Amino acid sequence: MSTVEKIKAIEAEMAKTQKNKATNFHLGQLKAKLAKLRKELISSASGGGSGPGIGFDVAKTGVASVGYVGFPSVGKSTLLNKLTGTHSEAAEYEFTTLTTVPGVIKYKGAKIQMLDLPGIIEGANSGRGRGKQVIAVSRTCNLIFIVLDVNKPLIHKEIIEKELEGVGIRLNKVPPDIIIKKKERGGVNITNTVPLTRLDKDEIRAVMSEYRLNSADIAFRCDATVDDLIDAIEIKTRRYIPAVYVLNKIDSISIEELELLYKIENCVPISSKEGWNLDDLLEMMWDRLNLVRVYTKPKGKLPDFDEPVVLRSDRCSIEDFCNQIHKSLVADFKTAAVYGSSVKHQPQYVGLSHILKDEDVVTILKK
Numbered sequence: 001m002s003t004v005e006k007i008k009a010i011e012a013e014m015a016k017t018q019k020n021k022a023t024n025f026h027l028g029q030l031k032a033k034l035a036k037l038r039k040e041l042i043s044s045a046s047g048g049g050s051g052p053g054i055g056f057d058v059a060k061t062g063v064a065s066v067g068y069v070g071f072p073s074v075g076k077s078t079l080l081n082k083l084t085g086t087h088s089e090a091a092e093y094e095f096t097t098l099t100t101v102p103g104v105i106k107y108k109g110a111k112i113q114m115l116d117l118p119g120i121i122e123g124a125n126s127g128r129g130r131g132k133q134v135i136a137v138s139r140t141c142n143l144i145f146i147v148l149d150v151n152k153p154l155i156h157k158e159i160i161e162k163e164l165e166g167v168g169i170r171l172n173k174v175p176p177d178i179i180i181k182k183k184e185r186g187g188v189n190i191t192n193t194v195p196l197t198r199l200d201k202d203e204i205r206a207v208m209s210e211y212r213l214n215s216a217d218i219a220f221r222c223d224a225t226v227d228d229l230i231d232a233i234e235i236k237t238r239r240y241i242p243a244v245y246v247l248n249k250i251d252s253i254s255i256e257e258l259e260l261l262y263k264i265e266n267c268v269p270i271s272s273k274e275g276w277n278l279d280d281l282l283e284m285m286w287d288r289l290n291l292v293r294v295y296t297k298p299k300g301k302l303p304d305f306d307e308p309v310v311l312r313s314d315r316c317s318i319e320d321f322c323n324q325i326h327k328s329l330v331a332d333f334k335t336a337a338v339y340g341s342s343v344k345h346q347p348q349y350v351g352l353s354h355i356l357k358d359e360d361v362v363t364i365l366k367k
């Protein structure tokens with residue numbers, strides 16, 4: 001049986017098994033088996049873990065990347081063309097785009113790479129169309145635009161979500177607060193700081209034994225589900241990525257229909273063709289990317305507010321800032337004077353490990 005067939009078989013078994021006290025262990029085991037099979041799919045999608053594959057893998061530029069994912073002909077390429085001025089073929093027939101087409105946008109001083117991708121369809125993550133490669137690229141992005149055509153059924157949103165989730169992408173979520181410590185012996189020891197209302201001990205034991213974690217301390221600090229537990233075990237293969245739902249082609253619907261659409265969380269209705277509401281989309285993109293702009297202030301001069309050094313929020317220490325400016329700066333570093341919301345005193349003198357906040361002003365003093 002192929003991996004895809006094995007997944008199908010387990011899904012079928014899960015569908016026909018009723019969840020109750022007697023079946024919890026069995027269902028937990030099936031979920032863990034499924035997660036392991038999906039992991040095999042991810043590694044085969046990226047050609048053994050080396051990347052998305054020829055033609056799909058583009059050099060990263062800029063401080064962050066945004067991948068466009070959606071069904072064929074929802075208007076992804078039209079949007080890339082509008083936002084970045086790059087040319088990506090757009091046409092009314094499906095699968096116009098056949099590979100990754102990169103573009104760059106400069107927004108609030110930050111260079112952001114945008115990746116137009118081929119359309120995907122249901123079954124993409126198990127190899128339909130170019131789905132595997134598309135999904136492998138989207139795993140490497142800092143933000144995903146899930147582009148939807150407002151004239152198409154809303155079920156398309158769920159299909160795309162399921163395809164992405166199936167390969168370990170977690171959209172608009174934070175990693176579950178579960179701490180697992182492996183031990184040499186002593187069995188599985190479970191503690192929890194909040195009541196566990198969605199998970200029972202049998203499910204935990206089934207998952208742990210499926211992963212051969214026979215001796216471990218597990219501390220639950222959130223009301224986790226069995227899926228959260230599996231995510232915590234598989235944390236290395238999971239990607240927590242923010243997503244914005246781009247509802248395109250609003251030029252073709254009525255105001256009343258448009259009002260209903262606004263109820264979708266994390267959405268921005270736009271028209272790529274007419275260029276409507278693109279400002280809102282970029283504002284949402286900026287918010288979700290969570291970038292940190294740092295202004296440099298040469299000693300005794302005014303800060304340079306035109307060209308910020310832009311850092312990602314997971315890498316925004318003084319050391320990261322120095323490395324962005326020049327490789328040798330860290331070696332010559334004595335101290336940094338910081339003004340802004342990351343410090344109490346204005347200025348405050350800090351070392352390399354200090355974490356900066358958006359719009360801080362920094363003067364580096366050398367030895």
Ligand SMILES: Nc1nc2c(ncn2[C@@H]2O[C@H](COP(=O)(O)OP(=O)(O)OP(=O)(O)O)[C@@H](O)[C@H]2O)c(=O)[nH]1
Pocket residue numbers: 070071072073074075076077078079089090091092093094095096097098117118119120248249250251252270271272273274
């Ligand atoms: N009415 C309307 N049509 C649009 C809009 N954006 C794109 N289109 C049309 O939709 C069709 C598909 O556009 P593309 O940009 O090629 O769509 P795509 O998602 O890149 O398609 P694939 O590359 O085939 O997956 C074209 O005929 C576009 O002119 C829009 O905002 N409004």
Ligand SMILES: [K+]
Pocket residue numbers: 072073074090091092093094095096097
């Ligand atoms: K198209």
Ligand SMILES: [Mg+2]
Pocket residue numbers: 076077078089090096097116117118119
């Ligand atoms: Mg296209």
